[in-house]
Amino acid sequence: xxxxxxxxxxxxxxxxxxxxxxxxxxxxxxxxxxxxxxxxxxxxxxxxxxxxxxxxxxxxxxxxxxxxxxxxxxxxxxxxxxxxxxxxxxxxxxxxxxxxxxxxxxxxxxxxxxxxxxxxxxxxxxxxxxxxxxxxxxxxxxxxxxxxxxxxxxxxxxxxxxxxxxxxxxxxxxxxxxxxxxxxxxxxxxxxxxxxxxxxxxxxxxxxxxxxxxxxxxxxxxxxxxxxxxxxxxxxxxxxxxxxxxxxxxxxxxxxxxxxxxxxxxxxxxxxxxxxxxxxxxxxxxxxxxxxxxxxxxxxxxxxxxxxxxxxxxxxxxxxxxxxxxxxxxxxxxxxxxxxxxxxxxxxxxxxxxxxxxxxxxxxxxxxxxxxxxxxxxxxxxxxxxxxxxxxxxxxxxxxxxxxxxxxxxxxxxxxxxxxxxxxxxxxxxxxxxxxxxxxxxxxxxxxxxxxxxxxxxxxxxxxxxxxxxxxxxxxxxx
Numbered sequence: 001x002x003x004x005x006x007x008x009x010x011x012x013x014x015x016x017x018x019x020x021x022x023x024x025x026x027x028x029x030x031x032x033x034x035x036x037x038x039x040x041x042x043x044x045x046x047x048x049x050x051x052x053x054x055x056x057x058x059x060x061x062x063x064x065x066x067x068x069x070x071x072x073x074x075x076x077x078x079x080x081x082x083x084x085x086x087x088x089x090x091x092x093x094x095x096x097x098x099x100x101x102x103x104x105x106x107x108x109x110x111x112x113x114x115x116x117x118x119x120x121x122x123x124x125x126x127x128x129x130x131x132x133x134x135x136x137x138x139x140x141x142x143x144x145x146x147x148x149x150x151x152x153x154x155x156x157x158x159x160x161x162x163x164x165x166x167x168x169x170x171x172x173x174x175x176x177x178x179x180x181x182x183x184x185x186x187x188x189x190x191x192x193x194x195x196x197x198x199x200x201x202x203x204x205x206x207x208x209x210x211x212x213x214x215x216x217x218x219x220x221x222x223x224x225x226x227x228x229x230x231x232x233x234x235x236x237x238x239x240x241x242x243x244x245x246x247x248x249x250x251x252x253x254x255x256x257x258x259x260x261x262x263x264x265x266x267x268x269x270x271x272x273x274x275x276x277x278x279x280x281x282x283x284x285x286x287x288x289x290x291x292x293x294x295x296x297x298x299x300x301x302x303x304x305x306x307x308x309x310x311x312x313x314x315x316x317x318x319x320x321x322x323x324x325x326x327x328x329x330x331x332x333x334x335x336x337x338x339x340x341x342x343x344x345x346x347x348x349x350x351x352x353x354x355x356x357x358x359x360x361x362x363x364x365x366x367x368x369x370x371x372x373x374x375x376x377x378x379x380x381x382x383x384x385x386x387x388x389x390x391x392x393x394x395x396x397x398x399x400x401x402x403x404x405x406x407x408x409x410x411x412x413x414x415x416x417x418x419x420x421x422x423x424x425x426x427x428x429x430x431x432x433x434x435x436x437x438x439x440x441x442x443x444x445x446x447x448x449x450x451x452x453x454x455x456x457x458x459x460x461x462x463x464x465x466x467x468x469x470x471x472x473x474x475x476x477x478x479x
Contacts, residue, residue: 061092
């Protein structure tokens with residue numbers, strides 16, 4: 001018997017994906033340097049299933065049908081290169097290696113080129129959904145050679161999550177590292193979504209004085225409407241949970257968030273390619289600030305500010321927070337989709353934003369009902385440069401703008417930090433502004449560094465002798 005897919009790396013995600021693949025009718029061979037993991041899978045959940053184990057890489061390749069399809073589920077970075085080196089001597093021309101981890105897209109670009117030169121095909125596939133998604137159906141974002149996608153499509157379509165209309169949440173993203181780029185943006189938007197929800201919780205908890213149990217009901221109600229999403233759903237479930245003594249569990253958790261790096265990668269790349277993503281940047285910075293717990297505790301005893309407890313109008317704040325969360329989420333997605341457009345041109349990925357929105361509708365962490373609306377926006381106008389310019393979303397934000405501004409103003413007035421929500425509103429206001437104060441910034445740059453400037457009333461590049469006789473000269477921009 002020849003097996004359809006090999007899975008290398010049988011940790012939680014790898015083992016779950018192996019079981020998912022087998023359950024859809026594709027026999028699997030599992031391999032791991034830790035033989036206990038292989039045996040644990042075979043003796044446990046894979047017992048009686050069409051899942052076999054291999055002791056050595058050559059045995060793995062011998063058991064697979066050609067061209068071989070091998071999915072690697074190992075940590076990003078050096079471990080991926082190590083596994084490739086481990087498997088490479090046993091590959092034949094045309095075989096397909098798939099990296100299903102959270103690899104940096106530039107690493108995937110490099111690996112694609114390197115393996116293509118040797119006659120192998122390399123696919124970088126972003127996989128979202130956690131352990132449950134891996135087992136029951138994740139969102140999958142593959143990039144690499146188109147012919148490799150064609151060979152993998154039947155398996156990936158079978159194991160992917162299904163949206164409400166039955167469509168599988170997987171599609172070809174583009175060449176080389178396109179899939180991992182889309183996954184990076186997905187994770188950055190996830191950072192933003194989580195921070196926005198946390199800020200709404202903070203406003204309503206501290207300013208309106210609402211206890212976690214009441215907030216759980218509010219988030220559950222929101223999840224039945226336009227804000228329906230996985231993250232809003234689990235927020236309601238988190239807020240209703242109590243510990244053994246009846247204390248809300250969320251109140252016992254240290255306010256110190258961690259990160260794995262994908263959000264940081266998106267922020268860094270946004271600066272590299274000139275894509276403004278202030279909501280995601282603010283979310284990354286908020287996590288970094290949260291890690292300074294000792295410093296914050298000390299500062300709280302010294303730095304003065306208003307006291308927020310119980311000073312907000314409950315009913316108005318709850319309604320404003322709902323509107324602010326929806327408008328901020330749209331703005332955050334607009335930033336992410338615009339970044340995909342810019343990066344696609346920069347790296348030659350040819351990413352289709354509509355396809356991306358389709359994939360994210362189910363299975364992944366940021367799945368939400370509004371992704372169906374986002375997909376429709378790009379179907380109405382495939383050349384849409386920014387989601388905020390779509391008529392439907394333009395009107396949606398216009399209807400919620402007063403509540404959005406009230407929530408941000410209330411938070412600032414009460415001394416409650418809302419970096420992601422405030423950044424979302426600032427992005428919206430900056431994007432809709434026909435004129436920004438960058439004219440003064442450019443004049444400052446020309447003053448201290450002769451960086452030149454352009455004018456609104458004539459063509460060309462100019463420099464002024466600001467400290468001398470004030471002469472303005474026309475020249476070329478060489479700075």
